[in-house]
Structure formats: C-alpha cells, structure tokens
Amino acid sequence: MKNIAPAIFPPSGIGDAKPTNQAVLDWVHEIGKLTKPENIFWCDGSERENEFLVAESLKQNVLIKVNEEKVPRSYLHRSNPNDVARVEKVTFICTPTKEEAGPTNNWSEPAETYSKLYGLLEGTMRGRTMFVVPYIMGPPDSPLTKVGFEITDSKYVVLSMRIMTRMGKIALERLGNDPKAEWNRGVHSLLDVDPDRRFICHFPQDNTIISVGSGYGGNVLLSKKCLALRIGSYLARKQGWMAEHMLILGVESPEGKKHYVAAAFPSACGKTNFAMLIPPAHFKGWKVTTVGDDIAWMEIRDGRLFAVNPENGYFGVVPGTSYKSNPNAMKSIEHDTLYTNVALTDDGDVWWEGKDGPPPKHAIDWRGNDWTPDSKEKAAHPNSRFATPMRNNPALDPDVEKGEGVPISAIIFGGRRRDTVPLVYEAFDWTHGVYLGATMASETTAAATGAVGQVRRDPMAMLPFCGYNIGDYFRHWMDIGKRLTNPPLIFNVNWFRKGANGKFLWPGFGENMRVLKWIIDRCEQKGGAVESPVGWLPTPHDLDLDGLEIDHKSVADLLGIDHEEWQKELAEHKKFFDSLGGVVPEELPKQREQFVARFTQ
Ligand code: OXD
Numbered sequence: 001m002k003n004i005a006p007a008i009f010p011p012s013g014i015g016d017a018k019p020t021n022q023a024v025l026d027w028v029h030e031i032g033k034l035t036k037p038e039n040i041f042w043c044d045g046s047e048r049e050n051e052f053l054v055a056e057s058l059k060q061n062v063l064i065k066v067n068e069e070k071v072p073r074s075y076l077h078r079s080n081p082n083d084v085a086r087v088e089k090v091t092f093i094c095t096p097t098k099e100e101a102g103p104t105n106n107w108s109e110p111a112e113t114y115s116k117l118y119g120l121l122e123g124t125m126r127g128r129t130m131f132v133v134p135y136i137m138g139p140p141d142s143p144l145t146k147v148g149f150e151i152t153d154s155k156y157v158v159l160s161m162r163i164m165t166r167m168g169k170i171a172l173e174r175l176g177n178d179p180k181a182e183w184n185r186g187v188h189s190l191l192d193v194d195p196d197r198r199f200i201c202h203f204p205q206d207n208t209i210i211s212v213g214s215g216y217g218g219n220v221l222l223s224k225k226c227l228a229l230r231i232g233s234y235l236a237r238k239q240g241w242m243a244e245h246m247l248i249l250g251v252e253s254p255e256g257k258k259h260y261v262a263a264a265f266p267s268a269c270g271k272t273n274f275a276m277l278i279p280p281a282h283f284k285g286w287k288v289t290t291v292g293d294d295i296a297w298m299e300i301r302d303g304r305l306f307a308v309n310p311e312n313g314y315f316g317v318v319p320g321t322s323y324k325s326n327p328n329a330m331k332s333i334e335h336d337t338l339y340t341n342v343a344l345t346d347d348g349d350v351w352w353e354g355k356d357g358p359p360p361k362h363a364i365d366w367r368g369n370d371w372t373p374d375s376k377e378k379a380a381h382p383n384s385r386f387a388t389p390m391r392n393n394p395a396l397d398p399d400v401e402k403g404e405g406v407p408i409s410a411i412i413f414g415g416r417r418r419d420t421v422p423l424v425y426e427a428f429d430w431t432h433g434v435y436l437g438a439t440m441a442s443e444t445t446a447a448a449t450g451a452v453g454q455v456r457r458d459p460m461a462m463l464p465f466c467g468y469n470i471g472d473y474f475r476h477w478m479d480i481g482k483r484l485t486n487p488p489l490i491f492n493v494n495w496f497r498k499g500a501n502g503k504f505l506w507p508g509f510g511e512n513m514r515v516l517k518w519i520i521d522r523c524e525q526k527g528g529a530v531e532s533p534v535g536w537l538p539t540p541h542d543l544d545l546d547g548l549e550i551d552h553k554s555v556a557d558l559l560g561i562d563h564e565e566w567q568k569e570l571a572e573h574k575k576f577f578d579s580l581g582g583v584v585p586e587e588l589p590k591q592r593e594q595f596v597a598r599f600t601q
C-alpha cells in the first residue's frame with residue numbers, strides 16, 4: 001500500500017527537542033513501540049523547524065505554495081475528498097459507564113476501545129515520521145491553561161497546531177518534570193484515511209484522545225474540539241469552571257466604556273464574523289475587538305464570569321468570507337495562512353465562492369480538477385477552511401493574553417432558524433437563560449458530515465462537543481448560576497429569520513452591531529424592552545435602526561412572536577427533553593411549563 005506520509009529526516013538541531021518529563025517519555029515510548037515509526041521528531045515550535053517542515057511538505061505535495069505576492073507565506077492543502085468535515089457518527093466518549101457519556105454522545109467501553117484502536121495503530125507509522133507536538137491551551141499565565149501533547153504522523157497537523165496553539169518549548173516549561181502533572185495525551189494517525197477505519201475517541205477519565213483515519217482539522221487538531229471542548233467540558237465540571245463553544249468579543253463605546261460578551265452559535269453559523277464585526281458608519285466611535293472566535297473557557301471570580309480564549313489562531317470557514325462580510329477576517333488571511341480545500345487560480349491565488357470580485361475564468365477546484373464558472377461543482381468545498389494566527393487580526397483585543405481573562409457582561413445563544421425565533425430577546429433570569437440555551441436549535445451546516453439545513457436541537461451549541469452526560473451539563477450550568485453574584489445577562493439571537501418571500505429579513509454582518517448595542521444597553525440598564533412570553537423583547541424603537549434600509553414590516557416580522565409557531569416550538573422542546581430519557585434537571589421542564597403558561601395568560 002502507498003505510504004501517504006513518508007518519513008522526513010531533519011538535520012541536527014531540528015526535531016530533537018525531547019522533553020524531560022518521564023511520564024511523557026514513557027508514553028511516547030509506548031506509542032512508538034506500537035506504531036513503529038521510522039523516526040521520532042520532537043517539535044519545538046521554532047521558526048527554523050517550521051521552515052523545514054514547510055519545505056518537506058511542499059516536496060511531498062502535502063502543501064501547494066500560493067502566489068507569494070498575493071498571499072505571502074501561505075499554502076494550500078487538499079484533503080482526501082472522503083475527509084472534509086467532522087464526523088459525529090464516529091466520534092465517541094469512552095467513559096466507564098454509558099450513563100456518564102449520556103444520551104447525546106456515542107459511547108464505547110474504554111478497554112474494548114483501547115484494544116480496537118491499538119489494533120488499528122499497530123505498525124501504522126512504518127516508514128513514517130512520528131511527530132511529538134507539545135502545546136498549551138490558554139494564555140501562558142492563566143490558571144485555566146492546560147498542557148497537551150499530540151503524537152501525529154501528519155505534517156499538516158503539525159503545521160496547523162503551530163498556528164492554532166501555543167506550541168513547543170512553552171509547553172515543556174509549563175509542564176516541568178513532575179511525573180504526576182496533569183496533561184492531555186493525544187494520539188493521531190492518518191492510517192490510510194479510510195472512512196471505515198475512522199474513529200475519534202475520548203477517554204475523559206484518562207485525559208486521553210485517540211483519533212485515527214482522518215486528516216480533517218476538526219477531527220485531528222486534538223487541541224481544539226477534542227481537548228478544549230470535549231475533554232475540557234469534562235474537566236471543567238469536575239474542577240468548577242466552564243468550557244464552552246463560544247466566541248468572546250469586546251465592545252467599547254465612544255466614551256471608552258467596555259463590555260465583553262460571549263456567544264454560542266453552532267458550527268458555521270457566523271461566530272467568526274460576529275467576533276470580528278466592524279460597526280457600521282452610524283456607530284462612529286464604537287469598537288469591537290476579538291478575544292476568541294470559537295471556544296471560551298470561563299471561571300468565576302468575585303461572583304463574575306471571566307473568560308479566556310484557549311486558542312492561538314482561527315480555523316474558519318472560507319466560503320462567503322469577503323471584504324463585505326468580514327473585512328477583518330480577509331485581512332487576517334491575506335498572509336501566513338494555511339488554506340484547506342479552496343480553489344487555486346491560474347496565477348496561483350486562492351479563490352472561493354463569495355470572495356470579492358468576479359469568479360476566475362478558470363481555476364483548479366478543491367479536488368484538483370479543472371473548474372470554470374460553468375462547472376456544476378463548487379470550486380471551494382463548502383467547509384473549506386483557513387487556519388491563521390490570531391495575531392493577524394487587526395481587531396485583536398489587547399487583553400487576549402491576560403491570564404485572568406476578561407469579565408463577561410452578557411452571554412448570547414443563537415442559531416440558524418428561518419422562522420419562529422425573533423431577532424433578539426433577553427432571558428428573564430439565569431435559569432430561564434439556561435433553558436433558552438438548552439432548547440436552542442439550528443439548521444445543520446457543512447461543518448459536519450450529514451444532511452445540511454435540517455433543524456436539530458443543539459444545546460448551547462455543544463451537542464457535538466459536550467464530553468459527558470448532557471443532563472449533568474445542564475445541572476453544571478445551573479450550579480454555576482448559583483455561585484454567580486453578578487451573573488451575565490443571557491440573550492438569544494437569530495440573524496437568519498426569513499420573510500414570506502424566502503429572503504432573509506435581517507442584513508446581518510456589521511449591522512448585527514445594532515443588536516449588540518441593545519444588548520449592551522440592557523447590561524447598562526438603559527435599554528427599553530417589553531415583557532413577552534419568550535422573554536424581554538425590544539420594540540422597534542428600542543433598536544437603533546437609524547440609517548438602515550429596512551421597512552417597518554420586516555422589523556415587525558423580525559421581532560414577531562407567532563403563537564402557532566411557538567406552540568410547535570414548545571412541543572419540540574418537550575420532545576427533546578423526553579428524548580433525553582430523564583436526565584434533564586427538573587428546573588428545565590418547570591421552565592417549560594412557565595413558558596407554556598405565559599402564552600396562555
Ligand atoms: C469548528 C466547528 O470548526 O465547530 O469550529 O466545526
């Protein structure tokens with residue numbers, strides 16, 4: 001069989017940053033004995049190492065160099081066409097009992113799963129290099145920061161980890177030599193990228209992840225969904241903090257008053273766009289800054305929630321990104337960016353559907369085939385991605401490295417809903433807010449394999465990422481609420497509501513500032529609202545719509561509560577809770593009863 005990841009042979013001084021912690025050395029030795037690599041490459045995260053890995057990846061066609069003048073120091077990677085998104089059906093939580101994993105996760109028994117995976121890993125790195133990638137998640141001086149090691153046979157993974165995490169020496173220093181120190185063990189092998197031999201398995205009780213048979217970022221950058229969310233959420237509950245699928249942004253008024261907001265939207269629903277929002281001209285003097293675009297780790301201090309972004313880069317969806325939709329993302333990906341599955345133009349530039357300007361007359365599509373605007377296929381895969389360092393973002397928040405994190409004034413839940421859910425409303429209190437998060441739903445996207453556009457319940461946008469029983473997760477939210485003396489206000493937003501003509505009612509993107517401004521007004525106890533059965537709802541006068549071309553009817557439709565639609569919605573909430581088989585804490589069905597009662601009052 002063809003070796004899809006041939007070994008590389010570094011000159012001395014590269015690939016030899018061997019750690020000194022004996023527990024790490026023992027584990028690497030064990031995985032080495034099992035996978036039998038040609039050699040071991042100990043990563044240090046240095047510039048020199050990166051240059052060497054890029055050069056070798058170019059030689060092996062793992063990377064294609066993009067036009068240096070147009071997109072300096074940037075590369076394109078094409079994945080196997082069978083491997084373009086997260087695969088939830090082969091993602092497992094391997095806790096000793098099925099109950100611990102709960103009704104929303106695939107569960108598999110730990111001992112059997114280790115034995116199956118070790119069988120698949122046996123000799124799999126023959127003729128390959130085994131890379132050992134040390135990294136930290138979180139700012140270097142945060143108490144929440146975690147150390148991880150990822151073993152991989154993929155150069156693309158190493159290059160991506162260098163962008164997405166703080167990688168190398170910094171992790172070795174933080175870990176030190178205590179053999180009992182807490183750190184995450186991650187093992188990844190491409191195997192032969194066969195969907196039938198693809199498994200992403202988490203062993204929370206061992207702080208271990210094993211991912212085989214895929215090269216797609218969401219399945220193999222083990223720092224991200226696997227550690228920062230699935231294992232992270234498990235550790236967070238045990239240790240009394242929160243690991244959430246949330247962006248974090250800062251909003252500063254012209255007077256210099258600043259708030260931070262965290263927002264949970266499901267995958268590919270605009271978290272990166274919202275986190276990088278540029279206020280429209282009408283909001284002169286207002287500034288939005290990005291702390292994170294995908295994951296928030298939060299802890300309680302002085303009765304408030306403080307958040308850090310554990311990541312170091314952005315792994316965002318490319319199609320639809322333009323100077324119109326997200327200028328800060330465009331500036332971020334103009335250089336030093338690793339693209340996956342976008343198209344390549346004849347002059348070596350990257351291209352995707354929705355990029356500014358006309359489409360190229362000819363390009364090579366994400367599969368490596370000729371493409372013209374007449375082609376039936378998309379030039380870029382709908383889930384094509386960029387990986388880019390957060391430092392490329394012109395709107396990066398100055399406190400992104402602050403170990404203590406940033407104080408959170410508001411939490412926003414949101415999904416992609418063509419009907420029922422208004423543009424924005426506010427929960428009456430924390431428990432009501434938890435209910436809104438727990439019953440959130442969204443139309444599915446290309447970020448995961450499976451049908452696109454189907455409404456599914458996705459509590460707190462964590463359905464694919466909660467590493468333990470969802471009932472315990474809801475309980476944890478409730479317990480956190482009890483410990484907060486100054487809790488964030490909780491809101492729900494929906495940028496995606498459509499009118500009778502099937503068109504979006506709300507312009508979205510930068511104009512979402514108008515909704516954000518109302519949220520901030522509410523945090524400062526100066527925004528108006530009316531009490532509705534779903535929560536506090538702004539009237540059209542409470543939203544600043546000056547200078548926005550939108551008719552009264554659209555605004556009324558955006559803020560409308562259709563009783564019939566809500567009867568259906570509340571019935572779906574019940575169905576969802578019932579489907580969880582009795583794990584839902586009693587406060588939530590009680591909230592539902594109150595919800596139903598408010599509609600009949
Ligand atoms: C992501 C996802 O890539 O949620 O962030 O799938």
Ligand code: MN
Nearest residue numbers: 245267268294
């Ligand atoms: Mn995500």
